[in-house]
Amino acid sequence: MLLVAEYAVVSLHCLRVYLKKSYREALDLLSEMPQILKDIGLNAADLPDHSTLVKGLDRIKTALW
Numbered sequence: 012m013l014l015v016a017e018y019a020v021v022s023l024h025c026l027r028v029y030l031k032k033s034y035r036e037a038l039d040l041l042s043e044m045p046q047i048l049k050d051i052g053l054n055a056a057d058l059p060d061h062s063t064l065v066k067g068l069d070r071i072k073t074a075l076w
Contacts, residue, residue, distance in 0.1 A: 020067040022051045027064075034061035 026047070027037040041047060042055045059067075 016052070017067070019051050019053055020064060023064055024068055034064050038064075 023034075023037065023041070026041065027034055030037055030040065032040065038058050038061055042058055045055070048055060048058075
């Protein structure tokens with residue numbers, strides 16, 4: 012099981028929102044962007060499945076505004 016740090020999950024979520032893409036599409040695009048991957052501490056081979064991101068975000072406790 013691949014564990015992705017919370018900061019990476021949040022970064023990937025924000026990228027998805029910014030690009031207006033699904034998680035699957037955002038991860039496909041991200042695999043082509045080595046500098047962004049480096050900045051969030053991942054390698055293309057380390058990218059999780061899109062369903063892992065959804066589950067990861069569910070585990071992060073956030074306040075509702």
